[in-house]
Amino acid sequence: MALTNSRPAVKVLWGELEEDDGEDLDFLLPPKQVIGPDQNGIKKVIEYKFNDEGNKVKITTTTRTRKLANARLSKRAVERRSWPKFGDAIHEDVGSRLTMVSTEEILLERPKPLGSKNEEPKAAGDPLAQFQKGAVLMVCRTCGKKGDHWTSRCPYKDLAAPSEGFVDKPPTSDAAAGAPGAAKGAYVPPGMRAGAERTGSDMRRRNDENSVRVTNLSEDTREPDLLELFRPFGAVSRVYVAIDQKTGMSRGFGFVNFVIREDAQRAINKLNGYGYDSLILRVEWATPRTT
Amino acid sequence: MRPILMKGHERPLTFLKYNNDGDLLFSCAKDHNPTVWFADNGERLGTYRGHNGAVWCCDVSRDSGRLITGSADQTVKLWNVQTGQQLFTFNFDSPARSVDFSVGDKLAVITSDPFMELTSAIHVKRIARDPADQTAESVLVLKGPQGRINRAVWGPLNRTIISGGEDAVIRIWDAETGKLLQESDKESGHKKTITSLVKSADGSHFLSGSLDKSARLWDTRTMTLIKTYVTERPVNAVAMSPLLDHVVLGGGQDASAVTTTDHRAGKFEAKFYDKILQEEIGGVKGHFGPINALAFNPDGKSFSSGGEDGYVRLHHFDQDYFNIKL
Numbered sequence: 015m016a017l018t019n020s021r022p023a024v025k026v027l028w029g030e031l032e033e034d035d036g037e038d039l040d041f042l043l044p045p046k047q048v049i050g051p052d053q054n055g056i057k058k059v060i061e062y063k064f065n066d067e068g069n070k071v072k073i074t075t076t077t078r079t080r081k082l083a084n085a086r087l088s089k090r091a092v093e094r095r096s097w098p099k100f101g102d103a104i105h106e107d108v109g110s111r112l113t114m115v116s117t118e119e120i121l122l123e124r125p126k127p128l129g130s131k132n133e134e135p136k137a138a139g140d141p142l143a144q145f146q147k148g149a150v151l152m153v154c155r156t157c158g159k160k161g162d163h164w165t166s167r168c169p170y171k172d173l174a175a176p177s178e179g180f181v182d183k184p185p186t187s188d189a190a191a192g193a194p195g196a197a198k199g200a201y202v203p204p205g206m207r208a209g210a211e212r213t214g215s216d217m218r219r220r221n222d223e224n225s226v227r228v229t230n231l232s233e234d235t236r237e238p239d240l241l242e243l244f245r246p247f248g249a250v251s252r253v254y255v256a257i258d259q260k261t262g263m264s265r266g267f268g269f270v271n272f273v274i275r276e277d278a279q280r281a282i283n284k285l286n287g288y289g290y291d292s293l294i295l296r297v298e299w300a301t302p303r304t305t
Numbered sequence: 306m307r308p309i310l311m312k313g314h315e316r317p318l319t320f321l322k323y324n325n326d327g328d329l330l331f332s333c334a335k336d337h338n339p340t341v342w343f344a345d346n347g348e349r350l351g352t353y354r355g356h357n358g359a360v361w362c363c364d365v366s367r368d369s370g371r372l373i374t375g376s377a378d379q380t381v382k383l384w385n386v387q388t389g390q391q392l393f394t395f396n397f398d399s400p401a402r403s404v405d406f407s408v409g410d411k412l413a414v415i416t417s418d419p420f421m422e423l424t425s426a427i428h429v430k431r432i433a434r435d436p437a438d439q440t441a442e443s444v445l446v447l448k449g450p451q452g453r454i455n456r457a458v459w460g461p462l463n464r465t466i467i468s469g470g471e472d473a474v475i476r477i478w479d480a481e482t483g484k485l486l487q488e489s490d491k492e493s494g495h496k497k498t499i500t501s502l503v504k505s506a507d508g509s510h511f512l513s514g515s516l517d518k519s520a521r522l523w524d525t526r527t528m529t530l531i532k533t534y535v536t537e538r539p540v541n542a543v544a545m546s547p548l549l550d551h552v553v554l555g556g557g558q559d560a561s562a563v564t565t566t567d568h569r570a571g572k573f574e575a576k577f578y579d580k581i582l583q584e585e586i587g588g589v590k591g592h593f594g595p596i597n598a599l600a601f602n603p604d605g606k607s608f609s610s611g612g613e614d615g616y617v618r619l620h621h622f623d624q625d626y627f628n629i630k631l
Contacts, residue, residue, distance in 0.1 A: 087326075087328065088326045090368075091326045094328060094329065094387075095328070095343070099349070099350060099351055100352075100387075101338065101351040101389045102340075102352040102354070103340075103349045103350060103352060104351075112311060112313050112349055113309060113310070113311050113346070113348055114309070114310045115308075116307050116308045116309070116310055116618075117307075118591075119306070120306055120307065120589060120620070121306075122577065122586070122588070122589055122625070122626060123574075123587050123588045123589070123590065124586070124587045125585045125587065125588070
């Protein structure tokens with residue numbers, strides 16, 4: 015944990031940068047030099063640049079990195095910190111990579127999405143109220159329940175077999191395909207056999223569901239930023255920012271999954287073309303929808 | 306949060322334990338080397354070499370000077386935490402399943418598995434301050450329960466020993482006389498093997514996890530059932546937050562079924578429940594196999610989980626976690 019104690023970094027917005035005249039003479043300059051950090055945590059960076067008049071200037075930036083003191087550590091614990099390694103850990107070189115920080119942001123996934131409480135009365139209020147009378151209109155394709163909820167809000171969604179591609183098939187044939195007896199001789203994967211718990215087959219579907227692609231993100235945008243940006247629209251079940259494995263830099267796009275489709279649509283309407291961190295976001299459905 | 310992944314073990318994890326200050330994390334696995342890590346950044350400090358079988362359990366003394374480990378090689382070993390040096394070996398006639406230091410670290414309770422014609426047993430050993438004075442004699446041996454005893458821990462003031470195991474009954478024994486004091490009854494007790502048992506920070510209540518897909522909270526003195534947490538998967542590990550009223554259950558489907566289903570179906574999450582309302586707060590994903598071990602840092606701000614996949618995942622909570630409201 016290091017705190018960089020340099021002059022406040024002014025974020026350079028690309029829009030404010032002056033246009034280059036086309037001549038790029040940077041290759042004439044000596045390379046950047048980095049010295050330190052030494053015992054006191056002082057680091058020197060020497061760079062060369064052309065100034066406005068075209069003269070070569072040397073820029074020396076001195077920064078100090080400071081360890082954040084953790085005051086709550088007990089004296090014993092501090093002592094233990096400097097214990098020599100033993101056992102197999104003695105031969106551990108820096109590159110052994112036994113300990114890694116996860117590249118994926120793991121969220122404490124709430125079973126009840128944050129927005130769901132106030133969502134229900136609202137939903138029951140306007141459009142659904144009409145359907146409730148002619149309840150036949152609202153049939154859940156996942157669990158087959160009538161007039162209770164839409165397919166996208168089915169509480170048993172995770173338990174259902176993937177039915178995405180077969181929506182227009184009549185339900186009778188669908189049921190037959192699922193039953194192991196009907197397909198005689200054919201191989202049935204263990205997860206689909208009778209008695210098996212069918213929780214596993216929603217891999218593809220789950221990632222597609224209400225997934226929103228966000229492109230033209232700035233490189234500094236991380237998953238928590240994206241979450242912060244999208245959370246006001248409704249419960250978010252997943253955020254992901256593509257990171258270049260080699261450089262550790264953001265690749266400039268990411269995905270956000272919403273629990274409720276309408277929230278996702280609202281987010282798209284609102285945030286597509288929204289200026290974020292000097293760039294203009296492009297927000298759209300992750301999978302091209304036929305409808 | 307971005308968990309820290311620690312890949313020091315080549316076999317499934319079996320047990321995790323923080324020391325009292327919460328700066329060291331001890332991990333046991335089915336490979337033969339218990340390992341100690343720095344709990345803040347996950348750096349490996351050392352390994353304890355000498356066991357010749359899966360290590361099932363460990364405990365560390367309050368001053369973080371001694372480590373005791375129980376192994377399937379039918380030994381329990383005492384270690385110097387700092388140097389990794391072996392101090393003493395207790396030999397048994399069957400694998401040692403669980404170990405626990407008493408308050409004051411003068412005694413240790415060890416459970417041994419049933420093996421051939423031997424029945425399972427709970428042994429109480431005196432732990433000498435100076436390893437040179439250490440003897441192998443048992444102060445007390447308790448027998449009776451059928452099947453393996455998966456966990457035995459000390460009750461308040463070292464007066465009792467609480468045990469749970471394959472017969473699904475939780476028993477409280479008198480640590481002095483060895484008399485059976487209390488037993489969980491059929492109605493309120495677990496239906497299947499009890500896999501784990503942890504005490505609350507103050508010892509007033511304890512939590513047991515079982516393969517019957519539930520975890521139960523019990524009062525230590527009266528042995529009354531306080532709460533039940535129901536989940537969808539067998540519970541292999543339980544932990545209680547010392548800071549908030551949260552309990553964490555870890556588990557997953559049987560290892561034998563893992564390869565035939567999608568990893569998401571396995572529910573290999575650490576599930577957080579509200580201790581009082583018994584409602585699920587959330588799940589932390591990440592392991593590619595059942596969770597076998599869970600431990601909360603004594604400061605309540607981080608927890609670690611060990612899985613069948615051989616990884617220890619160390620999670621430092623985000624600020625959001627502390628503001629969760631149901």
